[in-house]
Amino acid sequence: MRATVLRTQTSAAARRPGRLLLTGLAILVASFVVFGTVLVQQITERTVRDNLSGTPAATDLVVGNPDLPPPTVTDLQHVRAVPGVVEALGRVTVGMSIGEGYLNLQADPGVGPLATVRMIEGSYPDQPGEIAITPRTAERLGLSVGTTTTGTGGELTAPAPLTVTGVVEPDADAGYDAYAPDSLVIAWAHLAAVERIDLRVASGESAETVHQRVTAVVTAGQPIRSGAEVRDAEVNAAAEQVGKLFILVGIFVAIAVAAAALVVTSTFRIVFAQRMRQLALLRAVGASRGTLVGALTAEGALTGLVAGVVGVAGALALGYALPAVLRASGMDVSPPGLPIAAAVAVVIGAVVITVLAVLAPALSAARVSPLEALRSASTTSGRRGVGALRLVFGLLLAVGAVLGAVGTWQQVPTPEQESYDPTTPLLLLVVSGTLAFFALVALGPLLVRPVLAVVGWPLRQLGPLGRMSVGGIGGAPRRAAAVSVVVALGVTLIAGVVIGGASLQVLTGRELALSAPTDFEVTTNGEPLPAAVVTRAEEARGALARVVPYRRVGDVTLLRGTDRLGDAESAYSTTDLDLAAMPSTKDLDVAEGSLADRGPGRIVLGSWVARNAGLRAGDTATLARAGKTVDIRVAAVLPDSGPLHAGILTDPADLDRLGVPTAYTGLLADAAGSGEDGRTAGVRALRQALGGSEGVGLVVLADERDRNDTLVSSLVWIAVGLVSLTVLIAVVGVGSTTALSVVERVRESGLLRAIGLSRTGLRTMLTVESGLYGVIGATVGLLLGIPYAWLAVQTLGINAPLTVPVLPLVGLFVALVVLTALAGVLPARRASRVSPVVALGADG
Numbered sequence: 001m002r003a004t005v006l007r008t009q010t011s012a013a014a015r016r017p018g019r020l021l022l023t024g025l026a027i028l029v030a031s032f033v034v035f036g037t038v039l040v041q042q043i044t045e046r047t048v049r050d051n052l053s054g055t056p057a058a059t060d061l062v063v064g065n066p067d068l069p070p071p072t073v074t075d076l077q078h079v080r081a082v083p084g085v086v087e088a089l090g091r092v093t094v095g096m097s098i099g100e101g102y103l104n105l106q107a108d109p110g111v112g113p114l115a116t117v118r119m120i121e122g123s124y125p126d127q128p129g130e131i132a133i134t135p136r137t138a139e140r141l142g143l144s145v146g147t148t149t150t151g152t153g154g155e156l157t158a159p160a161p162l163t164v165t166g167v168v169e170p171d172a173d174a175g176y177d178a179y180a181p182d183s184l185v186i187a188w189a190h191l192a193a194v195e196r197i198d199l200r201v202a203s204g205e206s207a208e209t210v211h212q213r214v215t216a217v218v219t220a221g222q223p224i225r226s227g228a229e230v231r232d233a234e235v236n237a238a239a240e241q242v243g244k245l246f247i248l249v250g251i252f253v254a255i256a257v258a259a260a261a262l263v264v265t266s267t268f269r270i271v272f273a274q275r276m277r278q279l280a281l282l283r284a285v286g287a288s289r290g291t292l293v294g295a296l297t298a299e300g301a302l303t304g305l306v307a308g309v310v311g312v313a314g315a316l317a318l319g320y321a322l323p324a325v326l327r328a329s330g331m332d333v334s335p336p337g338l339p340i341a342a343a344v345a346v347v348i349g350a351v352v353i354t355v356l357a358v359l360a361p362a363l364s365a366a367r368v369s370p371l372e373a374l375r376s377a378s379t380t381s382g383r384r385g386v387g388a389l390r391l392v393f394g395l396l397l398a399v400g401a402v403l404g405a406v407g408t409w410q411q412v413p414t415p416e417q418e419s420y421d422p423t424t425p426l427l428l429l430v431v432s433g434t435l436a437f438f439a440l441v442a443l444g445p446l447l448v449r450p451v452l453a454v455v456g457w458p459l460r461q462l463g464p465l466g467r468m469s470v471g472g473i474g475g476a477p478r479r480a481a482a483v484s485v486v487v488a489l490g491v492t493l494i495a496g497v498v499i500g501g502a503s504l505q506v507l508t509g510r511e512l513a514l515s516a517p518t519d520f521e522v523t524t525n526g527e528p529l530p531a532a533v534v535t536r537a538e539e540a541r542g543a544l545a546r547v548v549p550y551r552r553v554g555d556v557t558l559l560r561g562t563d564r565l566g567d568a569e570s571a572y573s574t575t576d577l578d579l580a581a582m583p584s585t586k587d588l589d590v591a592e593g594s595l596a597d598r599g600p601g602r603i604v605l606g607s608w609v610a611r612n613a614g615l616r617a618g619d620t621a622t623l624a625r626a627g628k629t630v631d632i633r634v635a636a637v638l639p640d641s642g643p644l645h646a647g648i649l650t651d652p653a654d655l656d657r658l659g660v661p662t663a664y665t666g667l668l669a670d671a672a673g674s675g676e677d678g679r680t681a682g683v684r685a686l687r688q689a690l691g692g693s694e695g696v697g698l699v700v701l702a703d704e705r706d707r708n709d710t711l712v713s714s715l716v717w718i719a720v721g722l723v724s725l726t727v728l729i730a731v732v733g734v735g736s737t738t739a740l741s742v743v744e745r746v747r748e749s750g751l752l753r754a755i756g757l758s759r760t761g762l763r764t765m766l767t768v769e770s771g772l773y774g775v776i777g778a779t780v781g782l783l784l785g786i787p788y789a790w791l792a793v794q795t796l797g798i799n800a801p802l803t804v805p806v807l808p809l810v811g812l813f814v815a816l817v818v819l820t821a822l823a824g825v826l827p828a829r830r831a832s833r834v835s836p837v838v839a840l841g842a843d844g
Helices: 003-016 018-023 026-050 073-080 135-142 182-187 207-217 227-274 276-284 289-329 338-365 371-375 388-412 423-455 464-473 477-515 531-539 607-613 653-656 675-690 701-744 744-754 759-795 808-822 825-833 834-843
Strands: 061-063 085-091 093-098 101-106 119-122 130-133 148-153 161-169 177-180 197-199 224-226 518-525 544-550 552-560 572-575 601-604 620-625 630-640 666-671 697-702
Touching: 018 227, 026 227, 026 289, 026 338, 026 701, 061 227, 073 085, 085 101, 085 182, 093 135, 093 182, 093 601, 101 148, 101 182, 101 477, 119 601, 135 161, 135 675, 177 182, 182 601, 182 701, 207 224, 224 227, 227 338, 227 477, 227 701, 276 518, 289 338, 289 630, 338 666, 388 423, 388 759, 423 464, 423 477, 423 759, 464 759, 477 701, 477 759, 477 808, 518 675, 518 701, 531 666, 531 675, 544 675, 601 607, 630 653, 666 675, 666 759, 697 701, 701 759, 701 808, 744 759, 744 834, 759 808, 759 825
Parallel strands: 101 177, 130 161, 601 630
Antiparallel strands: 061 197, 061 224, 085 197, 093 101, 093 148, 119 161, 130 177, 148 161, 518 666, 518 697, 544 666, 552 572, 552 620, 620 630
């Protein structure tokens, strides 16, 4: 009997491959995602290995290691004299100040196999003091071929002339790069050592032999590695970062796989419910419950096998096609390998997960009574409630989640706390979130009706169609809960990422409003800024939108009576910068007090100064400098440092009373135009204003803002993309659940059509039902996601404010509802095409 029942169930499933794939659709998608992730990691690592090494492929040997004392210039000369060495290059980078700018001068031959740049204008340097620059550097620094300036760097003690002879194109242009042959860099900067020595071995010479010769002439203990070894180390370091990223990816993929298992469990419950009469007949003819469980589990294994194979095959096809398409479009992307072991592991995993997912529905279905064979219909409605054991277990999980959240909150750092390790509270938060999710799984059927009563109220007001749609969901709460929980999981994750990302963006915006409040800064390291510079900058209105000069001193102390506040040696950097003149500072956050109270005799402190001096908003103290004092009151305390990393922000009149010279020590300015062109025009205008002033530097603060914005945005979008895998699984689950429920309710659909419901009306009703899964899931997901996101932001200890981006969250809600509704469109169309006569004659 066991073999007969097993053969009957598996052959019936095999005869309907479409139904089988529909049942295992979530596992198919999960298999596709998992194996696709494996291939993407291979593509990324291979692309990194093939393209991101900084050592040219022609390098045969490398002398030196960053972790050890560098080779000397004498070593370089000895290596060049070694027989069999056709070329030896000293790699070195010298940071230099040129007039009002900064350059990284790098040693590079410019031509030949060891070169990393290529000439695009002028000629490559061949005399000490000559440099070649990159295109962006030329724009930023206002330099061109033939320009002569002065610079200091390396071991130089006085400015030396520099002449631009050419423009070169490197792999990456940071905007402050210059190049010259190593001999010229060494001579100009008076260097005694280089970072490393790259060399090429003559054709026909043994690299091992040359290695031995080089070892004999360089300083004892200098490591000598092959070029291949160095390149491998460089790409391995980059690949290691890729590997760390994919560990994070793996976590989200695991969550998506768990979501797929929940969807498959719900799907099999529907499938088995549709076959209750058949299962009862098998029980009536002698099949035991164990036999039915085994047969239904085997059907699940077959479903997992087919879904896993199809998912892996689809991922493999896309994994090879995508790099080919990208290479055809000019992108240098390497193809993946053929990870057979990973493919087999994914298929086996699909089978195992499907078998585990099918166990609970199989055990439930096997409890069918033989008397069910006498039913007129072949389906049976699912249970609407939960058992006592499940209820108790769910409540315990919910209590555990609350206790975990409370424990997390108790470990959140206070503003005064100086040392903080977020590891333990983050682990508590993860445990709390996991318990909350499983509590939702256990108690979901009880929560569906209350949530549906609220979110379904508008639909009920729309007439019979709306009431029937809400009733269709409420009539099967276990099914609705199983699918909606997966939607809720995806929404919780995305909401957390969106809220966390928005909070991080606000935090970085506020920090940059203090450290980089404008596009440009002109500084003098405390020396007076020539008055003509400020005048010329203020006159450059076509290129600069605003100019805000300021004074800054570094020797102001805080007193109370005659006692110095803070450490015995504490002296604080103080500035009179006018925050109101800069739009970027209007939304600055304050820990205490109000920035509007700042004025003569009223100062603003950075939090570290306030902690060091033991001051709070409203406290009084005395500013002291060079024997002069000013009584002040603390108007506000900022969450971190003050503007431009100053500790004290005071009124200009107070600096005057402290005897600070009236000459400005720096100025801030914004570009009048937008984009790179506007920024370049602003740089040129400021360089003209500087007019060759000695000891005056120009910094492009906007580049720092761009890097931070790009980094935060990239992290947020990567995280959203990862958690969207769960949403994809949820939408697939909604589609498959709706499709299977259409089959289950074919007689109901026929009856509705027979009493006058149009095809359009039936399609609308079923589509709205499908969308309601998204409404319930998104509602529950936001109710969980917002508080957990707030806890996560606080737990990180980064002083980021909780920011709830309403429009993105509303967009997320609407998008989920639309996606889940669309998932039900095709099943609804199929149901509406069935003739009422045929539907009423169907057996359930």
